[in-house]
Amino acid sequence: xxxxxxxxxxxxxxxxxxxxxxxxxxxxxxxxxxxxxxxxxxxxxxxxxxxxxxxxxxxxxxxxxxxxxxxxxxxxxxxxxxxxxxxxxxxxxxxxxxxxxxxxxxxxxxxxxxxxxxxxxxxxxxxxxxxxxxxxxxxxxxxxxxxxxxxxxxxxxxxxxxxxxxxxxxxxxxxxxxxxxxxxxxxxxxxxxxxxxxxxxxxxxxxxxxxxxxxxxxxxxxxxxxxxxxxxxxxxxxxxxxxxxxxxxxxxxxxxxxxxxxxxxxxxxxxxxxxxxxxxxxxxxxxxxxxxxxxxxxxxxxxxxxxxxxxxxxxxxxxxxxxxxxxxxxxxxxxxxxxxxxxxxxxxxxxxxxxxxxxxxxxxxxxxxxxxxxxxxxxxxxxxxxxxxxxxxxxx
Ligand SMILES: [Zn+2]
Numbered sequence: 563x564x565x566x567x568x569x570x571x572x573x574x575x576x577x578x579x580x581x582x583x584x585x586x587x588x589x590x591x592x593x594x595x596x597x598x599x600x601x602x603x604x605x606x607x608x609x610x611x612x613x614x615x616x617x618x619x620x621x622x623x624x625x626x627x628x629x630x631x632x633x634x635x636x637x638x639x640x641x642x643x644x645x646x647x648x649x650x651x652x653x654x655x656x657x658x659x660x661x662x663x664x665x666x667x668x669x670x671x672x673x674x675x676x677x678x679x680x681x682x683x684x685x686x687x688x689x690x691x692x693x694x695x696x697x698x699x700x701x702x703x704x705x706x707x708x709x710x711x712x713x714x715x716x717x718x719x720x721x722x723x724x725x726x727x728x729x730x731x732x733x734x735x736x737x738x739x740x741x742x743x744x745x746x747x748x749x750x751x752x753x754x755x756x757x758x759x760x761x762x763x764x765x766x767x768x769x770x771x772x773x774x775x776x777x778x779x780x781x782x783x784x785x786x787x788x789x790x791x792x793x794x795x796x797x798x799x800x801x802x803x804x805x806x807x808x809x810x811x812x813x814x815x816x817x818x819x820x821x822x823x824x825x826x827x828x829x830x831x832x833x834x835x836x837x838x839x840x841x842x843x844x845x846x847x848x849x850x851x852x853x854x855x856x857x858x859x860x861x862x863x864x865x866x867x868x869x870x871x872x873x874x875x876x877x878x879x880x881x882x883x884x885x886x887x888x889x890x891x892x893x894x895x896x897x898x899x900x901x902x903x904x905x906x907x908x909x910x911x912x913x914x915x916x917x918x919x920x921x922x923x924x925x926x927x928x929x930x931x932x933x934x935x936x937x938x939x940x941x942x943x944x945x946x947x948x949x950x951x952x953x954x955x956x957x958x
Contacts, residue, residue, distance in 0.1 A: 594862045594939040595678035595797065606833050608679075612943035615833050631835035637946035638828030638841060639737035642953070646740065646822050646845035649953030653716035657956050658825075658842055660772065661695040662727070662811040669805035674789060678797040679832060680941050681861050682731035683789060683809065696725040696753060698770060698840070700760060707762035708755060708770055708840035709827050712952055723760045725753035725770045730811070733942045734858050736775045737831050738843050745775035745847050746855045748942075749814065750831075769830075773843040774814060782851030785814045790857045795935065814848060817958050821846035825954045831943045845955075859938035867933040 593607040606615050617629025631637070642648035665672055671686040685692060700706050701714060702721030714720075729752050736745035754767040776783070788807045794800075803809070823844045829837040 590867065591864045591936045592867055592933075593864055594941060608939075608941050608943070612831075612835075615835065617834060629834040630829060630837055631833055634829055634835055634837050635949050636827055636829060636837045636951060637835060638831050638839070639739070639943060639945050640826070640828065640948050640951075641739045641742055641945045642824055642843070642845060643741065646824075647955065648740075648845070649824050649826075649955035652825070652954040652956050654957065655716065655720060656699045656711075656714050656718075657958075658699065658823075659695075659697045660812070660815055660817065662815075663692060663694065664808040664810045664812075665692050666808045667803035667805055670802060672803035672809070673800050674793045674803060675800045676794050676797050676861060680731040680733065681789070681793045681858065682729055683803075684729045687726075687728060694727055696727065696770075696772075697722040698725055698755065699723075703762070705762040706760055707838070708760065708768040709838065710762070711840060712825065712827060712954060723755050725755045725759075727751050727753045727811075732858060733831070734855065734862065734940050735942050737942050737945075738773060738775060739945055740775065740845060740847070746778040747776040747850055747858060749774040749776070751811065768838070768840070770840045770842070772815075773841065774816070775844065775847045776850035776855075777847035778852055778855055779849040780852065781849065782854055783814070783849055785810050786850065786854055790854055790861075793861050795861050795863065816844050816846040816848050819958060821958045823956050823958060825956065826951055828946075828951075844958075856938070859940065860935060862939040862941045863935045864937045864939050865933035866936040 593609050596607040596609075612631060615629055615631035617631065665685055671689050673684045675682045675684065698708070698711060699714065699720045700708075700711050700723050701718055703710070706721075731750055731752075733748045733750070734746065736748035738748065739745075751772040753770040753772070755763055755770055756767045757763045757765055760768055788803060788809060792801050792803055792807075821844060823842050826841050826843075827837075828839050828841045829835045830839065
């Protein structure tokens with residue numbers, strides 16, 4: 563019986579291998595962030611849009627806390643059922659204010675990282691030329707955290723907590739949806755609010771994320787050009803924004819007085835999906851060019867990988883799955899790409915290593931693999947149940 567099962571299993575494996583080999587003789591397609599070149603695989607990808615993010619096993623529970631992704635009750639992203647008019651109208655005096663000066667490159671201080679999960683921009687935090695001022699009203703009590711912001715009333719005395727942005731990154735398609743509709747891209751600017759600013763926060767601070775949803779248009783968005791042009795499709799690669807180029811986050815945000823943003827409490831949208839984040843999602847989409855969306859989807863593309871000179875095609879259980887994927891669009895192959903390390907969204911360690919570039923060194927031992935662009939990719943988690951959470955609606 564065992565032998566029959568084994569033979570049966572081998573037969574199916576062979577069939578899968580054969581189908582896989584015949585269907586794309588370039589090699590096997592690996593989802594973004596899971597290719598064999600990745601020197602620091604994190605054990606998760608976007609193949610099932612977050613529905614398979616179970617986290618470490620129970621045996622390692624004491625060492626590493628379980629991921630909240632499947633068990634959490636305050637998960638992100640969410641759908642805003644009534645679009646921009648979703649949620650409870652909130653008093654104007656409780657509005658968050660944003661002021662990002664241009665992030666100007668001196669050739670060394672602004673890094674664009676392909677971390678295997680997103681294209682992420684980080685900068686030198688001790689650089690005195692970039693002094694953003696993002697102020698979040700809160701109650702000012704000794705136990706105040708970012709979540710108390712949501713229960714404030716117009717009668718409350720307002721204190722202001724300064725939120726410090728330390729990285730931003732993108733997802734495609736959008737993660738938050740408006741009346742069930744996806745945008746082409748979503749920007750997440752991740753901020754830290756220190757315990758000194760908000761006493762109820764843990765010693766590592768509280769997280770606040772500002773999100774902007776992009777809608778595809780014919781014309782390009784000039785404020786995204788420098789980023790998309792400089793970013794590498796090599797997973798694990800860090801590139802530096804060329805000297806004197808600038809990123810103007812302020813101009814990306816729809817702060818024209820006619821827009822609105824929605825505020826709610828949620829989680830990281832990547833493992834470990836930690837909760838207790840304060841989200842600000844602009845419900846007025848901003849434009850992005852079609853070519854720019856395609857460029858981003860190339861950066862997070864699925865890859866055909868093979869082992870360099872030996873030309874031995876590699877197999878992956880994900881190969882066939884990828885090709886069944888309805889979102890998969892084949893595009894021109896032939897460009898040579900490599901892959902590398904991964905990072906976790908909202909990881910505060912980047913606060914202290916804003917000036918890192920470990921990618922190149924770690925890459926060395928994996929360069930016998932060659933990967934080419936196989937298909938446009940995506941790096942988005944699907945929406946999660948709201949479960950009675952409060953959403954507040956602000957005019958800008
Ligand atoms: Zn994100």
